Amino acid sequence: MLNPLFWYQAIALAFSQIWANKSRAFLTALGIIVGVASTTAVIAALTGLKSKVLTQFESVGASKVFIFPNRPDDKPRNLYPWEKVRLKTSEARALRDECESIRAITPITEVGLEVESGDRKIEGLSVTGIWPDWHEIENRNVTSGRPFTAIDETNERQVCLVNDDAVKELRLPADPVGQFITLGGRRFLIVGLIETVQARFFGLNTSSAEIFIPFSVAEKFQPRDFFMRITALLKSPELAEEGTAEMRWILRKQRGIPDGETESFQVEAIDRFIQQFKTLATGITAIAGGIVGISLLVGGIGIMNIMLVSVSERTREIGLRKAVGATPNMILLQFLLEAVTLCLVGGFIGLACGRLLAFGMTQIPSAQLDEADIPLWAVVLAFAFSAGTGLIFGMFPAIKAARLDPIEALRHE
Amino acid sequence: MSLIEVRQLEKVYRVGVEIIRALNGVDLTIERNDFIAIMGSSGSGKSTLMNMLGCLDRPTSGTYLLNGHDVSRMGATELARVRNEEIGFVFQSFELLPRQTALENVELPLVYAKGGWRDRRPRALAALDRVGLSDRVHHRPNQLSGGQRQRVAIARAILNRPSILLADEPTGNLDSATTVEILAIFRQLHAEGQTIIIVTHEDEVAAHCDRVVRLRDGKVMSDLPILQDSAGRHRGGAGAKGSHELGEQKLPC
Structure with a gap:
């Protein structure tokens, strides 16, 4: 349906928009950068702590049971x-x-x-x-x-x-x-x-x-x-x-x-301690997830705001694109891609910061965090959430752009 | 079958309680390879007619057959497709994308085309060659003069070999020397078989065309051919509708 040239130019345009408005794009994506960075850092710390603790438990033996008088x-x-x-x-x-x-x-x-x-x-x-x-x-x-x-x-x-x-x-x-x-x-x-x-x-x-x-x-x-x-x-x-x-x-x-x-005695399996610790770690991960949710919401509103500015700045351009044959759906897709690209770039920078923070943790002596690392699922999730934020919060500005009347748009000052 | 057949075209706007009849029953037939100027004072409906002919807008009533297809009842997506394939626009303020090179600007219609993207380079280069800009291919709009920018816009308009080249005040932002240059390009394209419609309020521009349609109050007031002399200069000639209307054509609008 859409030719490869469309995708190429849409993505190239998205990046050139970011490049042309570097500081603005950075400030806009800051919410997402901070959100992704802090969350991945927390997850990295937890993962490191978890693997450390579990290794220690397992060195004792996961299937061990202790019986003592009580x-x-x-x-x-x-x-x-x-x-x-x-x-x-x-x-x-x-x-x-x-x-x-x-x-x-x-x-x-x-x-x-x-x-x-x-x-x-x-x-x-x-x-x-x-x-x-x-x-x-x-x-x-x-x-x-x-x-x-x-x-x-x-x-x-x-x-x-x-x-x-x-x-x-x-x-x-x-x-x-x-x-x-x-x-x-x-x-x-x-x-x-x-x-x-x-x-x-x-x-x-x-x-x-x-x-x-x-x-x-x-x-x-x-x-x-x-x-x-x-x-x-x-x-x-x-x-x-x-x-x-x-x-x-x-x-x-x-x-x-x-x-x-x-x-009058007690039977305790090591496994139970491991389960308790895993439950705790899952709980903390969920809280971290909540934090990322809030920061992505805040970041998303920033994205929406800047995309609305972009649509209004580029009204004539939208009019021209429509005049030379861009359908409403193509304009919609174009702006969605821009919002998603902006969020993904933010997510990428956030991930890099998170990675840096995780590396910093491993350098803290005696913090039991020397195995801190961002797991693959967190990387995938960070990108998925960033892209999702772009999609959700880019939708309204993109619909606005798609619905512009080409005549009005070309007349816009 | 004519290229364009417009019958009883009406466009009614409602501004608050006021009803404005921008087009009030326009009949117009345009043949292939016509070179036509649409003139009229502001408020005469010429912009509205241009938007209709360019498939940017839909009429309130009446029919518009383009190549035998009724485009007056099409949806936004179908109209976009028609604009992409059948119509090339040239605007008063050029409307070039500032951060893209002349070549990339010319290629723009192919971004939204169904096919043809594979040979976009040779096609865009050929279009730039036709407007005499082969040596400015990789320049950005801010590195080009006004006349050169408009030539890029013309190259973009003719890239998809449209049925109609629709120019809205194409020389409005240009000095007289450049105006002549641009009009010469139009004439050249016309000689190569291109149908051209120019919306203008300048008599000098209209004088370059073969036919002038004047609008007043949303209606066609006159529709006259202009005869060209052997030297390629233009003068008002005796048309089918008599010379008394020609005199009127000289009046400033």
Whole structure:
């Protein structure tokens, strides 16, 4: 219907209009520039924060579940003595044997022991008792030697795993496998060197000396009512809700808690924290969307205003174009294209500013924003919204231009 | 079949409570390759008639057949198409786009044409050549003299090989030497077969034409041929309607 020359000249004209009125065009598009820049910057910051936080969550393991004792707040304390509240090894076993949705599970307990190696002696070093599943749950393997096995656990073998920091502190040889150390007065064989994980969670540095022993062995060092927690790994992160419900059901059964009674323990999936954070991030993105809506409205009114000025300035030109054969629709399209082009140029500049702001954020030290970047969808959306603003607010001036009577227009001074 | 057949054309405007009959039953027939001047004082309806003939406006009543097609009942979009293909306008104040070169100005009608955009360059260059501006192709209007600007406008008007070249006071903004130049171009185009209608109030301009239509109060008052002598000079000659009306033609309007 319309020949390519029309499109070419319409777009060329749109750009030449902007070029001929640079400062005016800039001031007009400022609303859109500021709107797009601020919104994309906010989205970039959020995206950076989100990916940072999610990576940190995921480093912990998205399908991990934590179980810990929890005395109900709404009940008198004397109804829930520690003995009733604390987790027991039997409960960990029940979960391991009965829960369908978990892949791996381990009770964890920490016991402060005196550690001796040769003439090195460290008082009160925290030694952690674990099941062999711990390797899979925490995704930590041995760099040398072997991991724990079920036999270590059932036979209560006096074996241990150490990390590099422990090797250094105890002045053990670089490969300590096969060496003996004394823990709490007993001789333990080092069977494996476990890799050290740095800065696992929000800068919380857990990489100090670590020594692991089989849970059954740790139990014997502990008093009768010792504290333990349970960490489990679900078969998949999607099972978060189902899996936690199943674990709660098993534990209620174990503890004989009737329906309606408050639980004396807590089961939390990492996934839930991730969901909460995602909801929060979505909320903030929506607010940013609201801001862009308002700024585009303000920008759009500016566009409409300047397009009306343009139509009135170029009335004779419109008359001439009509005289040489431009139909009303062609004039309409011409002015719409001009408004859209102006908005898209504004959107482009806004995006460039937003990109610059995002880059600035990554340079702020310790702001957790070093991954701030404008995602592709935000770029597409910024252009779509800019073009949409041009279309909506350019429509009225364009209709005005299209409806001009060519005779009146040519007579216009 | 005549190129233009206008029958009982009326145009009525309403200004407040007043009713103005700008055209009050105009009959006019224009043949192909006519070179015609439409004259009349202000308020005579000549501008309204020009707008009608140029398909810029629609009559209140009456018919206007252009090439046998009734254009008096067409919508705005169809009229735009007719203007694009059948009519070339030349205006008193040239109406060139200031930021575009002569060539781009001449190409303008092809922007809105159905076809022909592929060979726009050679066509525009040929049109500029016909008005003698081959050496000013890439100049902008502000780099051209008034006469040159009007020649660009004429090149633009003839680009689409229109049925009618419609000029509205084409020499109104030009000095007398340039006027002669522009009128010579019109004469040349006419000799090449172009139908030309000039709306003017200047006798000197009308004298260059072959036929003069005078309007008064929205009606055709006289419609006379002008005879040319062998030297190409123009003088009033005995026309079909008698010499007594010729005398009137000399009167200032």
